Amino acid sequence: MDRFDIVIVGGGIAGASLGAEVARVRRTLLIEAEEHPGMHSTGRSAAFWLESYGGAGVAPLSTASHDFLSRPPADFADEGFLSPRGAVHVDQSGRADAFAGIAAVVKTVPMSRAELEAAVPGIDSRWVQARAEPGCADIDVAGLHAAYLRQFRRRGGVVRTNARMVAAIWSGDSWRVRLEDGGEIEAAILVDAAGAWADQVAEIAGVAPIGIAPKRRTMVQLRVGRSGIARLPQVIDAGGSFYFKGEGERSVWISPHDEIASGPCDAQPEEIDIAVAIDRFERAVDWPVEAVERSWAGLRSFAPDRLPVFGFDIAVPGFFWFAGQGGFGIQTAPAAAKLAAAVLLAEAPDPMVAKIDPAAYSPARFSPR
Template identity: 40%
Template sequence: MSTADVIVIGGGIAGVSAAARIADHARVVVLETEAQPGYHATGRSAAIFIRNYGNATLRALNAASAPFLEDPGEMAEGSLLSPRGEMLIAQDDELDALEEYAAGATGLERLTAAQAVELVPILRPEKIAAAAIERDAQDIDVDRLLQAFARRLKALGGEIVTGAEVQEILYESTAWRVETQAGTWTAPVLINAAGAWADKVAALAGVPPLGLQPMRRSAALLPAPEGYEIAHWPLFASASERWYAKPDAGKLLVSPADEDPVEPHDAWADDMVLAEGLYRYEQAVTVPVTRMEHSWAGLRTFAPDRTPVVGFDPMAEGFFWLAGQGGYGVQTAPAMADLAAALCLRQTPDLPPETVAALAPVRFRTL
């Protein structure tokens, strides 16, 4: 049996980044079921940083994460971001969705249909009732981000244990005991960063679940439209999230933007869902989809109010939630890691009190 100050269950970007921040002041071990960190949602991210993505709490996290992503200092060489842009296009029945997105947004520029087609020449102008672009949206180098935090964690004496599927969790006296296939660890603080499995981990620990719901998000990689140079196209999407497309290493990534409730599992794309989404995408462009080179899916896990959950559970001593990141986990990881570290180390968070309160799990508890 090994001891630590903090056990983190889950080796995605949330768990690894939080562990790296906590390791400055405490002994931390990360327990990951898979053979490598970042296997599930982190490794299947759309890898885009959009400042205006999400509700007010998420936008506050986006803003707080931006400085680190732009300049990670000694943790990584150069920025973790690169230019991309995000353009939303609306048909007549999507105008309200575009206006809702624009409410409270910063740096959003309205476009005519002609201007939208100038940026992405395969779009059908007659299908565009309105458009807007956030030019400051940027690609995220997700692997470099994850590895930067992993290196930091290990340099500070922390540990990432893979192949460590959790089998039993017990609270004994003043510490949590976690038994896994790779060994047993004890610590007074247990961070539940298990992504789609976070409610199941809580149940295993005897902690009431929060109602976290994994949602499948599918994607396909298509050949670049023949005759077009797509490298500098922005991510372009339906304003009501019926589909989105993004240049990716010389190919075009297209997603139906599905959110189908599923049980936690190693996700794969549903052929029918993918076909329906590609059809919706085809209606907006002049180039038909003739073949698909690869497809996959990931799970985006949402709390009932679609806001992440970060904080100690008032019903279980030392049990800390870092879950429900939805589709925002990678781009908000730096800010949520700092918050998790501050709360676990009993320090004052840098985030505004109203943001901290909006993330706290107590909002789901009737005490």
């Protein structure tokens, strides 16, 4: 039987980033059920850093992660993972409080109608007010994920793919984990970084689920009758019905901002959701849609209060939750991994996260009072 200090279930950005942090001091194994790590949510991300995204409870993690993503340490990557994009939040309600939720998180810049039309040519006249969030940036998700896996391996971490966990038994001081291929592993700590499968992994380990709910999100790449839009800012409806950004000289990525309840699965786009995305895009701008170039879907998984969950289970102390990162798991990965690693290893927090209270993300908040 193989023995490790820590076994991490899930090889997406959550498992890879936390693994890279803990492997420096603990013998760590990362097990991934698929052929390659990051095949689900990580590999299907819309790939942007937006400080306001996720609300006030998530913003400290996003803000703390920014400098690492922009200028990573030399031993992690040769260059940064962010490319400037900028965002424009638009509203057609005209309400004075339309941007209140955004304003509670980040300072934005009011835009006149002329400025809005210059930033988004052809935007419909019904969008009567707008605010700019200049800090929005694209993220090189594949590069970031690969860098975390490289660092994990350099620090002695072991990755096993096609390694689905089918049983895990806690003896009071260690776990005995059995894989689908019959392999067995012993470890002191079992980390649940399984994304949409987080509650399922907990149940396999005999741990009560906490309600991590997968939600399907649709993305569509459209070819449109306008050129020169590759660097179009991210355009976001303050009412939550869409966001889109330039992807190529004549193409955009659009999402209807859907959150459709789903079981954990290999998510696929539905025709109705693609149609909804196109309809909302056509109501936003006057650009003719010429073709659907491709479409895809991914699962974003949320805890009941929509905040991430980092910490040891209160009933099974050897089980560590690192789940519920919603759609903000990529942009918060550096800070989330360092904060969770400090809790898991009982170490002083890295300066990046020293001012963030980990109690806000503890699974203890879901325990009966």
